Amino acid sequence: MEGVLFCWANQSLPPVRRITVPPGGSSGQHRSAASMSGAAARALPKAVTFVTGNAKKLEEVRAILGSSIPFQSLKLDLPELQGEPEDISKEKARMAASQVNGPVLVEDTCLCFNALKGLPGLNNLLLAYEDKSAFAMCIFSLALGPGEEPMTFVGKTAGKIVPARGPADFGWDPVFQPDGFDQTYAEMPKSVKNQISHRGKALALVKEHFAAANYKVQNDGSA
Ligand SMILES: O=c1[nH]c(=O)c2ncn([C@@H]3O[C@H](COP(=O)(O)OP(=O)(O)OP(=O)(O)O)[C@@H](O)[C@H]3O)c2[nH]1
Ligand SMILES: [Mg+2]
Numbered sequence: 001m002e003g004v005l006f007c008w009a010n011q012s013l014p015p016v017r018r019i020t021v022p023p024g025g026s027s028g029q030h031r032s033a034a035s036m037s038g039a040a041a042r043a044l045p046k047a048v049t050f051v052t053g054n055a056k057k058l059e060e061v062r063a064i065l066g067s068s069i070p071f072q073s074l075k076l077d078l079p080e081l082q083g084e085p086e087d088i089s090k091e092k093a094r095m096a097a098s099q100v101n102g103p104v105l106v107e108d109t110c111l112c113f114n115a116l117k118g119l120p121g122l123n124n125l126l127l128a129y130e131d132k133s134a135f136a137m138c139i140f141s142l143a144l145g146p147g148e149e150p151m152t153f154v155g156k157t158a159g160k161i162v163p164a165r166g167p168a169d170f171g172w173d174p175v176f177q178p179d180g181f182d183q184t185y186a187e188m189p190k191s192v193k194n195q196i197s198h199r200g201k202a203l204a205l206v207k208e209h210f211a212a213a214n215y216k217v218q219n220d221g222s223a
Pocket of ligand 1: 051052053054057076077078080108109110169171172173174180185199
C-alpha cells in the first residue's frame with residue numbers, strides 16, 4: 001500500500017507538498033541501503049559543510065551534534081525542489097556538494113499528514129478532518145564530494161496537529177504535538193525536542209555512520 005500524503009514543506013511556497021511514501025513510511029525511522037552498507041575509512045579533503053539557509057535548523061543541528069562531528073556551516077539558498085522527500089534531500093546534497101566542492105550534509109524536513117482530497121491549507125484541514133495525526137520527518141543527505149552518490153538518514157516522529165501553542169519562532173513547531181507528550185514542539189524545552197525530534201533521530205543515525213566510517217579530515221596540511 002502506498003500512502004498519499006500532504007506535507008507542509010516550506011512556508012514560502014504553498015503550504016502543502018504532495019508526496020508518496022513507501023509502505024510503513026509513517027512511523028519509526030530508517031536509513032537508506034547506501035548508509036547501511038558500511039563505508040570504508042577514507043580521507044576527506046576538508047571538514048563536512050552543513051548547508052542550510054535556515055538558522056533555526058542550524059541552531060538545532062549544533063546543539064544535537066555538539067563536538068561529535070566536526071562541521072562548518074554555510075548558508076546557501078538552494079532551489080526548493082518537488083518530489084519524493086528522499087530524492088529532494090539527495091538532490092540538495094548533489095547541488096551543495098558541487099557548489100562547495102567538498103563533503104556536505106544537508107537536510108530536507110516536512111510535516112506530513114494524511115488527507116483525503118485536494119490541497120487544503122493546514123487550518124482548513126484542522127477544521128475539516130477528524131484525523132489530525134501527522135508525522136515530522138527529516139532526511140539528512142551526506143555527499144562526500146561532487147559526483148558522489150549521497151547517503152540518506154531518516155528520522156520520523158509521530159504526533160498530531162493541534163491549535164498553535166508556544167513560541168512561533170520556528171515553522172510549525174507550535175502546531176505539532178508529538179505522541180506521548182502534552183506539549184507542542186514549541187512549548188517543550190529545546191533539549192527535550194532535540195532528544196525526541198525527527199531531527200534528533202536522523203542525526204543519531206548520522207553520528208552512528210560517522211563513528212563507523214572513521215573519516216579522516218585532511219585540512220590545512222595537518223594530518
Ligand atoms: O516547526 C518546525 N520545526 C522543525 O523542526 C522544522 N524543520 C524545518 N521546518 C520548516 O519546514 C520547512 C522545511 O523546508 P526545508 O527543509 O526546505 O528547509 P529550509 O528551506 O527552511 O532550509 P534549507 O532547505 O536551506 O535547509 C521550512 O519552512 C522550515 O522552517 C521546521 N519547522
Ligand atoms: Mg529549503
